[in-house]
Amino acid sequence: MSSVRSSSGRGGRKLKNEINVVPYIDVMLVLLVIFMVTAPLITPGVVELPSVGQASNVPATPLEVQIAEDGKISWRKRDAGASYKPVERSSLAQTLLSELKPDQPVVIAADGKVPYEAVMKVMDELRNNGITKLGLLVDQKGNQSSPKNSAKPAKR
Numbered sequence: 001m002s003s004v005r006s007s008s009g010r011g012g013r014k015l016k017n018e019i020n021v022v023p024y025i026d027v028m029l030v031l032l033v034i035f036m037v038t039a040p041l042i043t044p045g046v047v048e049l050p051s052v053g054q055a056s057n058v059p060a061t062p063l064e065v066q067i068a069e070d071g072k073i074s075w076r077k078r079d080a081g082a083s084y085k086p087v088e089r090s091s092l093a094q095t096l097l098s099e100l101k102p103d104q105p106v107v108i109a110a111d112g113k114v115p116y117e118a119v120m121k122v123m124d125e126l127r128n129n130g131i132t133k134l135g136l137l138v139d140q141k142g143n144q145s146s147p148k149n150s151a152k153p154a155k156r
Contacts, residue, residue: 060101060103060104060105061077061078061079061104062078062104062105062106062107062135063075063076063077063078063096063099063100063104063105063106063107064076064077064078064106064107064108064109064137065092065096065106065107065108065109065122065126066084066108066109066110067108067109067110067111067114067118067119067122068111068114069111069113069114071114071118072086073086073087073088073089073092073122074086074087075087075092075095075096077099078107089122089125092122092125092126093125093126093128093129093130093131094129096126096131097129097130097131100131103133104133105133105134105135106126106131106133106134106135107134107135107136107137108122108123108134108135108136108137109136109137110136119136
């Protein structure tokens with residue numbers, strides 16, 4: 001007689017087609033308790049956004065890129081009497097690079113209704129083309145009566 005008994009014979013073991021889920025439930029409950037204990041101990045990250053009142057003066061006269069509410073882009077030199085010149089977005093970086101002097105910053109003045117994504121795309125395009133000194137124009141809280149002097153680039 002052979003030492004291995006067949007499943008059809010007497011006293012043979014039948015295979016189970018079930019999964020015992022009790023150990024998985026135990027592990028799940030232990031993980032749940034760990035997360036419940038550690039969640040109150042984790043502090044969310046603190047993000048310090050730049051305040052408009054802390055904007056600094058620009059050391060050199062920058063080139064200004066203006067993004068209108070309808071998405072049209074224009075630029076100008078921030079000199080007295082300078083007017084905006086419309087430019088296509090595809091040629092914006094090349095136009096600015098041809099006018100840019102060494103150590104001269106570029107500031108972006110976007111309408112408040114322009115989507116954030118559109119402003120970031122313009123900034124990304126300028127950075128990819130080698131313009132590294134970028135800033136955003138803001139209205140300072142203290143100088144609301146004089147809009148010409150109140151637009152300062154954000155501190156980076």
